[in-house]
Amino acid sequence: MAAAAAGTRVFLEVRRRLQSALLILGEPKEGSMPVDISIAPRSLRVKTPEGCTELRLPAEVSLVPSSCRGLQYVPGDGLHLRLQVRAESDAKLISMFNQSSEAQGCCTFYCQSCGEVVIRDRKLLRVLALPSENWGALVEEWCCHPDPFANKPLHPQENDCFIGDSFFLVNLRSDLWQPRPESAPVETHCPSSENHFKLKPKANTKVICKRCKVMLGETMSSETTKFYMTEIIIQPSERNFSIIPRSRFVQNVVAQCLVELSAARSTFRFTIQGHDGKAYILLWLLNSDSLVIESLGSSKSIKKFPLLEDSLKEDSSSAWNAVKVLYQPCIKNRNEKLSSAWESDISIHSLTLPSATCLELLLILSRNNATLPPSLRSMNSFQVAFLKM
Secondary structure (H helix, E strand, C coil), X not given: CCCCCCCXXXXXXXXXXCCEEEEEEECCXXXXXXXXXXXXXXXXXXXXXXEEEEEECCCCEEECHHHCEEEEEECCCEEEEEEEEEECCCCCCCCCCCCCHHHHCEEEEXXXXXXXXXXXXXXXXXXXXXXXXXHHHHHHHHCCCCCCCCCCCCCCCCCEEEECCCEEEEXXXXXXXXXCCEEEECCCCCCXXXXXXXXXXXXXXXXXXXXXXXXXXXXXXXXXEEEECCCEEEEECCCCCCCCCHHHXXXXXXHHHHHHHHHHHCCCEEEEEECCCCEEEEEXXXXXXXXXXXXXXXXXXXXXXXXXXCCCCCCCEEEEEEEEEEEEEXXXXXXXXXXXXXXXXXXXXXXXXXXXXXXXXXXXHHHHHHCCCHHHCEECCEEEEEEEC
């Protein structure tokens, strides 16, 4: 992992597939010249009269010092240079739900925000992925006789868990003996991405955590409940629950959803919409093979986001896998024309999350954007951010 002392800010983005890296050394403060830069295969050191900053690379990454090229000074940023790396291919993603033999045991569903038990000791015999939202329209292409699935919604049985793009579907019939999440009516809406669950207006309710009052999901029928992946943690019942910082968890879930959907459907543009049907964010996935290693030094931008409980601390260092995205906010009538164009484009996929989580995600993207070197914060008319995996 990375380690650092106080001193110059260092930012290193490693592209695993390209076996290359971009190194940015923060603009030196007045009186901190000269700068002595040492690049070794497993570490990087920057010495100034004010102090020394050292980054130690993760075990799977090494630099090629002789490949340094393209050295240039960018006002406001500092020194930029590119170099080759030797990096192991990125690890396979861990699915949002472990579909191995472990999933055959008893699982407990927890509220991610507070740890409240939502479903206790549920034995899941089938964990199945739901088809894409337009599966019904494609049935005619599959069958030479009338649609055998007409008027047959896909609802899980007692020991089933169906997995959608950003949600789980479970059957709560056997859990009537235990406290269930509170339900409250919400505005009538049926997103186009969930056409296989057409709801009657009176049946549309949201599921609320009893302890922290966070929205966990929605009831789809008298027995079927949809839980959003960003709000629920599913663990084997014998394992103790441990709280994960909220913003880290949201980043990880959204990043995995983007990567899995882009691989399965060859789509790289997404609209993040709330359960109320409103678009909150336009996301464009650039790459999923980045490893970011940085020493923030005395960056002040991280202090602008006190609501994020795991904001990076001053003079901290880190190394993390990430997806790189472009984004545009759509709140307060921003980017209306672009949002309308994306919504009418069939190649763009919609991800539905609770509206409060959409705002959390936008705040996280803004925080992550603010911590980047200034020259990396925008691309064309979009803003740039890395989501930790």
